[in-house]
Amino acid sequence: MNAASRNSLGVDIYIASWGGEPLAYSEGDPYTHHGRSSVGVNQEQKRERQGIIGASSLRLEATDKVRGEAKFVDDLSFPGMLYAKVIRSTVPHARITNLDLSCVGKHTGVVCTLTADEVPGENIVHVIYDDQPALADGIVRYIGEPIALLAAEDRRSTERAARLATIDYEQLPAVFDPLSALSPDAPTVAVSEAVEEKPNVFNTMRIRKGDIERGFAEADIVIEETYHTGYQEHAYLETQGAIAVPEENGSMVIYGTMQCPFYVQAAVAKVLDLSLSKIRVVQTTTGGAFGGKEDIPSVISSLAALLARKSRRPVKLVLTREEDILTSSKRHPSVVHYKSGARSDGTLTAIEVDFVYNAGAYQTLSSAVLWRGLVHSAGPYRIPHVKIDGRSVATNTVPCGAFRGFGSPQVIFAHESQLDRLANRLGIDRLEIRRVNALRTGERTATNQQLGKSTGVIETIKEAGKRIRWKDRLKSVNTFNKRSVYRRRGLGVSTVMYGVGLGGKAPFLDKAGAYMKLEADGSLTIAVGNVEMGQGFTTVVTQIASEAMQIPMKRIHIAPVDSSRVPDSGPTAASRGTTMSGLAVIDAAEKLWKRIAKVAGILNIAEEEISVRLDEIAQAFWMRNLDPAVEGWATAAPVSWDPETGLGDAYFVYSYATHIAEVEVDVTTGEVSVEDFVAIHDSGKIINHQLATGQVEGGIAQGLGFALMEEIKQEKGELSAKGFTTYRIPTVRDMPSHAHVDFVEVLYSKGPYGAKGLGEVPLMAAHAAVSRAVAHAINTAITAYPLSPEQVKRNVALSQVLAG
Secondary structure, three states, rough: OOOOOOOOOOHHHHHHHHHOOOOOOOOOOOOOOOOOOOOOOOHHHHHHHHHOOEEEOOOOOOHHOOOOOOOEHHOOOOOOOEEEEEEEEEOOOOEEEEEEEEHHHOOEEEEEEEOHHHHHOOOOOOOOOOOOOOOOEEOOOOOOOOEEEEEOOHHHHHHHHHHHOEEEEEEEEOOOOOHHHHHOOOOOOOOOOOOOOOOEEEEEEEEEOOOOOHHHHHOOOEEEEEEEEEEOOOOOOOOOOEEEEEEEEHOOEEOOOOHHHHHHHHHHHHHHHOOOHEEEEEEEOOOOOOOOOOOOOHHHHHHHHHHHHHHOOOOOEEEHHHHOOOOOOOOOOEEEEEEEEEEEEEEOEEEEEEEEEEEEEEOOHHHHHHHHHOOOOOOEEEEEEEEEEEEEEEOOOOOOOOOOOOOHHHHHHHHHHHHHHHHHHHHHOHHHHHHEOOOOOOOOOOOOEEOOOOOHHHHHHHHHHHHHHHHHHHHHHHHHHHHHHOOEEEEEEEEEEOOOOOOOHOOOOOOEEEEEEEOOOOOEEEEEEOOOOOOHHHEEEEEHHHHHHOHHHHHEEEOEEEEEOOOOOOOOOOOOOHHHHHHHHHHHHHHHHHHHHHHHHHHOOHHOOOOOHHHHHHHHHHHOOOOEEEEEEEEEEOOOOEEOEEEEEOOEEEEEEEEEEEEEEEOOOEEEEEEEEEEEEEEEOOEHHHHHHHHHHHHHHHHHHHHHHHHHHEOOHHHHHHHOOOOOOOOOOOOOOOEEEEEEOOOOOOOOHHEEEOHHHHHHHHHHHHHHHHHHHOOOOOOOOOOOOOHHHHHHHHHHHOOO
16 A cells, blocks of 8 residues: 555655644634533543543554454445446547446346436436436537446346447537637537536636736736646546445435535436425445536436336446546646736736636536636735636546636646746745735735634745745755756745635535434534544544543544435535534533533533533433434634625635655656645644644645546547546655645634645645646746656756756
8 A cells, every 4th residue: 555545544654754743622612512512521532531632542543454454345235236337438528329237137137237318317417507418318528428327237248248239320520629629610529508608618717806907018028828738647546446236115215425415415306306305315335536526416316216226226337447537527727827926025916717627518516616726826926916717628538527726726736836937037035925915814815805813825925935034045056056957956835825615616415414413321413414434533522522422532433424414504615614514512512511511400410520521411301301402503704705806815724835845857868856846724623633644644645646647538528537547646766755744724714623624735735736746846937747857857958948
C-alpha cells in the first residue's frame, strides 16, 4: 500500500509516515464548552475527554479497514442476487438504427435485459438539469454512454453475454474540443433546457466589479496569458458500485458507495416513478470519493434499480477499473485566458478573465463547478476592478463532474502564475506580492463580499514564509543553481481561498440534520446525513458529540448513513461536512441536554454530576416512558448572489492556505522531484489535528499528481487511460522528502467550536506551489498541465533559447 492508493486508509498511511503532534487544548477557547461546566466528571472520563476538540483521536473505523473487516459494496450479498452489466456506446455521436439483444437474452445465466423503452418513470438521471438519460434513447453522445442493461446469475455470464449485443449506428458529426464546439458551424451536441441560446454552451456566468478600463489604465504593467489543464481521474481505491434490493409494496433499497445519498434517492425515485418515501438509500463503507461519487452514484444506482424492478430480485452493479476510468466523471479540462494589471509597487488594479470548461456530453454538475471557478478566479486578493466570464461547453466526450477543488484548481493555476509573472517583471519578492495584495478582515472580495473576522490568509502567508525560512531558502536555491549544471532547484508559493459550503448558487442545499438518542445504558446513538468516505468524518462528528454531551467517545455510536433516519442533509461536498453536520449534532445535543437536566433535577442529581451518572438518568428515561430522542438541524448563514453582475455574498465563510514547495529538476531528463514542502492552513478550529494533517498530506499528493504527471489524452472522444498502468498517480516515492503541515486557527464564530472547512483546500494550493517551483527552477513560463518530463524538457529548451 502506498500513496497511490487514494482510499479511506490513505490518511492513516500518511500519518504513520509523517506524524503530527496533537494541538494543545485551550481552556480559554470560547467555543469549546458550550456553556456547561465539566466539573464532576470522574478522573477516567477527564483523562479520556481532556482536549477532545483539537485532539488527535484515532479514527474509529481504521481498525476494521486495516483488518479487512469493513464491508464495501462488493462485499455485500443478498439471497437471489443478480449481477448487472451495462452495454455501452462505442462511438461518440450517432443515431442508433438497430438494437438487437435477442442473443444476449438467450445466453446461459441471463435473467433479463432492459432498454430505454422499458424505463417505468422518466428516462432521466436527475442531477441539476434533467438532460442526461439513464439509457440512450435513439441517440448516443459519447463513447461509453449506457444503451442497454442485462442481469445474470454470475459476473462471467454478464461479460460474455454483453458481447453478443448487436448495435448498428448512423454516425453523426461530433466535436471534442470546447473551443471548437463554440464555433457557429460546430456540430450540435445537445439540445435541452441545459443549453443556452448559443450552440453547445451549457452555462455562461460573469462577474462585473468596478470599471475594468479604469483599472487597466491605472496599472503600470499589464500581462496576459492563456493556460490549459486536462482531465484528472479521481483514482479512488474502490470503484463505483451499488446494489438495488426490491422490497414489499414496490419500494426499493439502494446500498452503495457514495457521497450524496439524497441525490441518489431523488434520481432513483424519478427513474422508477416512485415517491421518495419508497426509496431508501444506505451508504456502504466508501473507499474514497474526491467528488467522483457525488454524481455518478445516481447513474449506477438508477441502472441497478431498473434491473431490480424488472427482475424482482436484488441486483449488483459494480464497475471494473477500466470501465470506471473510461465512463465516470473527471476534472473539467480548461482553457483560461487571464489578464492582470498592477502598479509598480505590486498592488493589483484589475483582472480580466475568460475561461472555458469542457463539460462533456451532459451537464451533470458543470454549472455548479463553473460557478465556483468563477467566484475563485480572482484568488484571495484585493482587486478593485474585475471582469470575469466563464462558460461550460458541451462536447462529445465523457461528462465531467465534481472533483476535489470543484472548478477552482484550474483558475488557481492561472491566478498564481500571473502573480509570479507580475512579481518577476516588477522585481518584487513573490511572497511579498501576495502579502501586499492579500485580503484582510473588512475588505471586499471579487464578488464585493465584505469579509468577516475569520479571515486568516495573511497569517498563512507569514507562517509559511517563516517555516520555510523564505529568504534564506531562496539564497540556498540560487547557490545550488550556480554550482549545478544538470540539476536546478526552484521555490514556488501558492495562496488560495475557498468558499465553504454550497454558496449562493445552491443555498437551498446547505442544511443538515442529526438524530440523537440516549440509550437505556447512558450511551448515545447518533445518525447524520453526511457521510464518511475516508476523510475521518465519523471520528470528527463523534468528537463534537463527545464535547457537546460531556461523555467519552467510546460511549457514542454513529449509525450508518441511511436516508430513512434523517432529513435530506445535502451533499457531502464543498468541505461542508464538519461544519454543517457538526452544527446539527450540537443543536441535537442542546435539546437532549435540556431533557437530561430536567430528569436529573427530578432525581436530585446536580448538573455537575450528570455526565458521571448518565446511566442512572437514562434508566429513569426508560422506566418513566420519557422520550430519549431528539433531532438537530442546521442551516448555513444567509448568502446572496446576483447572476447579472456576479456580485454578492457568495459563501458564508472562507478557508485559506499558503503552500510553499521546493523542487529539483533534472534538465537532461525533465524529471521533477519535490524536495521540501510547507503547508499552512486557516480552517478555523481544528477538531482533530492528526486527521486534518492527513487531509492536507493527501491533498498534497493529489495536487502534485495534477501538476506533474496525471494525464488522460483524448482522441475523437476516446480516452487513452484504461487503468493505473496507463494513468500514473503519485506513489510514496513521489512525495516530498520533507514536509511540514500546520494550522493557524482563526475561529469562525458560527462554526462548530469555531471550525470551518478543510477537505478541498490542500489540493487547491498544492498543485500551484509545485508548478510555480518548477517555473522558478527552469526560469520560464509554465502554461499547461501536466508537467511531464517531456513537457519540462520542452520548457527547458525554450528557456535556453530565450536566454541566449
